[in-house]
Structures are given as C-alpha cells and as structure tokens.
Amino acid sequence: MARSRARLRARAGTHRAKERDIHDTLLLAFIFLGLGIGIWYGQPGPGLLIGGGVGVLARGYSKYGKDREMVSASLGVASYIIFLFGIYFIFLGISLLEGIVWFYPYGASVPLVIIGLILLIIFFKRR
Numbered sequence: 001m002a003r004s005r006a007r008l009r010a011r012a013g014t015h016r017a018k019e020r021d022i023h024d025t026l027l028l029a030f031i032f033l034g035l036g037i038g039i040w041y042g043q044p045g046p047g048l049l050i051g052g053g054v055g056v057l058a059r060g061y062s063k064y065g066k067d068r069e070m071v072s073a074s075l076g077v078a079s080y081i082i083f084l085f086g087i088y089f090i091f092l093g094i095s096l097l098e099g100i101v102w103f104y105p106y107g108a109s110v111p112l113v114i115i116g117l118i119l120l121i122i123f124f125k126r127r
Helices: 002-011 015-040 044-064 068-074 077-098 106-126
Strands: none
Touching: 015 044, 044 077, 077 106
C-alpha cells in the first residue's frame, strides 16, 4: 500500500500524469458545460448526460486522435467500450429530452448500474 502511494507521488510530476490530467479536465469541462446548458433550459439531467457523453468522446479523440499509429497499437477493447459509453450517454440524454418511452425503466437504468459497478471494481482493484 505504501509502495503504491510512493509510486503515485513519484509519477505525479511526470509528463504522462500531466497529459492525463489535461484529458480529464477536458471531460470535466464538457460535463459542466452540459449541466450548465441543461439548467439554463430547465433540463439538468439530460444536459449532464449529453455533456458527459460528448466529454467522453472528446477525451478519447484528444488522447488518441492525433497519432494514428499509436491508436492502432494502444487501443484495446476497453477503449471501444468507453466510446460506446459516450454514445450511450448522448442517446440517453436525447431520449430524456424527447421522451422516448420504450427505453425506460430497464433500458436506461440497468446499463448505468452495470457501468457504476464496473467502475467501482476497477477503483478498488487499483487501490
């Protein structure tokens, strides 16, 4: 446990950590933009989902979009799944705005619960 924390502190100043922070900031920027625009129009939930979906896609593009050789070498199944999550969040936000009834409640809630559980498992495995 102490070793992993020391390793994280040592990597905190590296170029890779700074680059990751930039991409995470891009994701957060789109989340807040979507939430702000959603609140402006009286629909904070769909705005947050659409902003999060666009943020996930923008983060992935900014991270892998410039170097095509790096994309083919480093993208795995997880990157494609994250891309699908971004598309899913955008679709979920639009369906909330448009009132697509057939999608609720299971089509909307079950994937979100699964995503949350997967992220929690990843978090606790890395600690």
